[in-house]
Amino acid sequence: MSEPFDLAVVGGGLLGLAHALAAARSGRRVVVIDRDARANGASVRMPGVIGVTGHPAGAAWRRAMRSRDLWLEVAAQAGVRVEHEGLAIVARRPEAAALAEAFLATDMGADCALYGEGDAHALFPQFKGEIAGVFWSPHELRVEARTASARIAAWLAEAHDVAFQWETAVSAIEGTRLATSRGVVEAAATVVCAGDDFRSLFGERLAGANLARAKSHMMRVRYDEGFELPGAVASDLSLIRLPGFAELAESEALAARLAAEQPEHLAQGVTLVVAQSADDSLVVGASRQIEATPDPYQIQAIDDLILDELAAVFGKRPKHVLSRWTGTYAYSADRALVIDAPAPNIRVVVAASGAGASSAFAVGEETIAELFGR
Ligand SMILES: Cc1cc2nc3c(=O)[nH]c(=O)nc-3n(C[C@H](O)[C@H](O)[C@H](O)COP(=O)(O)OP(=O)(O)OC[C@H]3O[C@@H](n4cnc5c(N)ncnc54)[C@H](O)[C@@H]3O)c2cc1C
Structure with missing residues (x-):
């Protein structure tokens, strides 16, 4: 069994990294667990455009703007070049x-x-x-998506002491125990950011989300x-x-x-x-x-x-x-963001539009504030 963490994040794509950053910035010990050897999902395949204009008016637009500001901070600190x-x-x-x-x-x-x-x-x-x-x-903003996730992950490990377990699939989460392909991980809280795999973890709860x-x-x-x-x-x-x-x-x-x-x-x-x-x-x-x-x-x-x-x-x-x-x-045709709370210490966060990379850092901030209390 590994050391206990304050937060485990399942998924090392941009949404998972955004949650890891928000928790690490609030002083929590974080582990990110991903089944692949590096991020290889939507976050490295998108064009790298961090968009604000075009998000729905109101709260979603403000969230996109907040996320853009966080992207600028992260890019500068993590060594991610803003191309234009x-x-x-x-x-x-x-x-x-x-x-x-x-x-x-x-x-x-x-x-x-x-x-x-x-x-x-x-x-x-x-x-x-x-x-x-x-x-x-x-x-x-435009960043090079094919390399940005890896740079941000390296920076999180170095500057924020975030632990990464790559090539490790999470098969179940119960309470504070995550069953993984490399054994059990203990974490007080868990956020699942599994991208378009919304059927494996808590799939029965997400079945009604029209994904x-x-x-x-x-x-x-x-x-x-x-x-x-x-x-x-x-x-x-x-x-x-x-x-x-x-x-x-x-x-x-x-x-x-x-x-x-x-x-x-x-x-x-x-x-x-x-x-x-x-x-x-x-x-x-x-x-x-x-x-x-x-x-x-x-x-x-x-x-x-x-x-x-x-x-x-x-x-x-x-x-x-x-x-x-x-x-x-x-x-999802209904919602840009699906958030579920299977237990008081667990959140499942699914970016359900083609704009999840843009709003990721603001969403991470919001989830972590809600999960741990502001
Ligand atoms: C072609 C394309 C164009 C896009 N264009 C834009 C755009 O212009 N602007 C924008 O903002 N967004 C865009 N998007 C959407 C955006 O890329 C996604 O919303 C965002 O990257 C989702 O991030 P994520 O971390 O949730 O998912 P992902 O990047 O897919 O990461 C999910 C991670 O979870 C891991 N995982 C899943 N299940 C498990 C498990 N059980 N155990 C361990 N690990 C697990 C996977 O290995 C993966 O690394 C685009 C997407 C694509 C594909």
């Missing part, structure tokens, strides 16, 4: 520009801007397709002619998906036009997200297929839809597709 800041949403159609303008009038639009066609071309020469305007949000799995296609591409992105990039398709925009009445006209003009993109859940890496390559996504068990295939026709949207914004397709991958995350 801000988000440019390219409005390809007047309906998209009108929706962006309506968003600007909300509280969430306070620090954002909308550039009309002429200004947009002058300010953002990278966008060579036909555009009606560019919406700019200064809030977003499924969302699968996304991603690619890393390179254009021959290098250019620097102003920040992350999205397009019309994102505006009708992101709740902060989609909840506005002006989204209806855009949704109707997209349904007529890009039905295949909508059928495959394609929205454009583009982020740049230090070597100038671009990480590009994403599709969304929601099923109990998504298939494992990266279908060329879906990649083509993503690349077509990329070409519509940048004027042409990239010459090189350097790598392709899929990722899955937990998804």
Whole structure:
């Protein structure tokens, strides 16, 4: 049996690391247990865009903003490079520009801007397709997701004395005892952040939470002619998906036009997200297929839809597709966050939207404050 901990966190993805940080910062002895040799789930497969604009208005938007601030702190301390800041949403159609303008009038639009066609071309020469305007949000960050989790884990171990048990699967949690593939771990409290495995631990309790799995296609591409992105990039398709925009009445006209003009993109859940890496390559996504068990295939026709949207914004397709991958995350149509309390000292936390990495650090802070009492 190992030494007793104040908190065990099951899952070494970003959500688990966020909980470990919040508990360690409040002086608790923490162990993170993950069945893999390193984080290999959604947290390393996402594009690395830490988003604020687009979260639902109100508490969710404020949580995203708080989480973004925590991300900035963590990135600086853990040695995670912020590749770029801000988000440019390219409005390809007047309906998209009108929706962006309506968003600007909300509280969430306070620090954002909308550039009309002429200004947009002058300010953002990278966008060579036909555009009606560019919406700019200064809030977003971009980190390299494929390495960020490992850096944060190493920093937690070094600077916060968090213990890590990798290649260790947790099979049951009862009271203060966690049964693992390497023996029993004792912890006064446990937080389960098992990502899209919501069936193994406390699966019977989560069965009613209407959870499924969302699968996304991603690619890393390179254009021959290098250019620097102003920040992350999205397009019309994102505006009708992101709740902060989609909840506005002006989204209806855009949704109707997209349904007529890009039905295949909508059928495959394609929205454009583009982020740049230090070597100038671009990480590009994403599709969304929601099923109990998504298939494992990266279908060329879906990649083509993503690349077509990329070409519509940048004027042409990239010459090189350097790598392709899929990722899955937990998804609920009802709630962005599912939190269950199977016992007074146990919490199960499932990020159930495609935005769990963005809000992770604020969610960690909230759960730990609630679990241990403020
Ligand atoms: C392609 C893609 C694009 C995305 N885009 C965005 C985006 O733009 N913005 C955003 O904010 N979010 C995005 N997301 C969602 C985001 O990545 C997830 O919400 C977030 O990373 C979830 O973190 P997690 O720690 O809960 O899960 P994961 O990163 O999946 O980690 C879960 C961990 O739990 C471990 N585990 C599970 N069960 C056990 C067990 N029984 N014992 C031990 N270990 C266990 C797994 O090994 C895994 O390491 C995207 C996701 C994908 C896949």
